[in-house]
Amino acid sequence: MDAYFVNSAIKKEEFEELEKYVLKHVSGEDFAGVRKNFKPTTNILEHSRDKAYWEGPVRETACPVQIRRSLEPLERRVPDVVGIGFAKCGTGTLQFLDCHPRVTMRSTEPKIYNSINTEIILKEMGYAATELDYLNFEAVKKEYLSKLPLVAKDEILIEKSPIYTEDDGNGQIEANAKAMKRINPNTKIIAIACDPIKRGYSMFQMEGRRTKIRLADHQNIKRCKACLHGTVNETIQEYTETISKEQYGPGTGFEEYVLGLRPFVDEFGAENVLLLDGENLIANPNEEWSRLLEFLGLEKDSLKFYHDKEKGFPCLESPLKYCLNGAKGISRKEDVRQLYPKETEIWRKAFSPKIKELISYMKICDKIDRKCCRKLKKEATSFSWAYEYAC
């Protein structure tokens, strides 16, 4: 056991206490397996390469300790569940799933589908693939497996890469959905939508942090697409000006949810696509998480959350006390509408049509009428943030 502590953030002294806590909080059914498998999770990287996105070491799987019930041998295989987006809406909270006795997830994003050439996939799906295309596809699958953690055959393996719903204006999202279907036709899809104003601010803040970190590290940021090339304030002014002129192109539409969802709904069916509310994940974590756990076929209270005062965000309470790393939970501590009232009012108007489209497309309401607005107006319910865009 001693060797496990060498490559782990967990100190040997804390470990016994942690074990006691976890064993007290897992179900009777999971107890024996969890006890047998319990150990600190191994770090595979001392520091994340992108500190603006992830602070601290990268572990083999996301949870700091191994909480798994399965006694089956571990193997490499493709995921059962994929989180497709949306960036800055709380997709990182899916990492809490790795502390579930029946689920496995790594914290880093494999981002595999966007590396596949769109044409190859479209050909593949049209059953006209050449041998070379096929080999390409197999090579991608091999690379995919290398980016995923080991998993038992009776566990749920999940990955998330919000880039899968990022539009390039060239059919990339469709290609991603088709490629995913080819890799695993039974994939279940999770998407998290959130208030696009908060989403935009969160994105600009993260890109600003990335710029600062890289500059402090004497790195060249000229070719960094995910960095800001001015201050956050300057970026907000520029963005506001661009959307006022309705000139923004692929990749900057913080409200473009249907564009990202439709290809996956078309491929996998609406019943296999779950849309969560990223704002409600913060306001009512247990309610939103019970929807997610049920969708995965797990007990709806098998993970429990509490609001951590110090973190200012929900943290996992059971089966392990655990908060997300310091790179998550920054911009939403500020009120962007108060900081930028004029700018965000322009954003609100610009985002409104696409949020209405989302409400209808994902059947959040049957149609946008008074009844729907009454439903959305209720504070602290799923998608209540959509009220100001739709009503």
Ligand SMILES: Nc1ncnc2c1ncn2[C@@H]1O[C@H](COP(=O)(O)OS(=O)(=O)O)[C@@H](OP(=O)(O)O)[C@H]1O
């Ligand atoms: N429980 C909990 N803890 C910490 N942070 C939480 C949590 N739930 C939601 N959030 C919000 O998630 C925002 C980051 O979203 P993502 O994880 O999707 O970002 S990323 O696309 O993976 O970079 C992150 O945005 P910032 O506030 O800008 O850091 C948070 O507001």
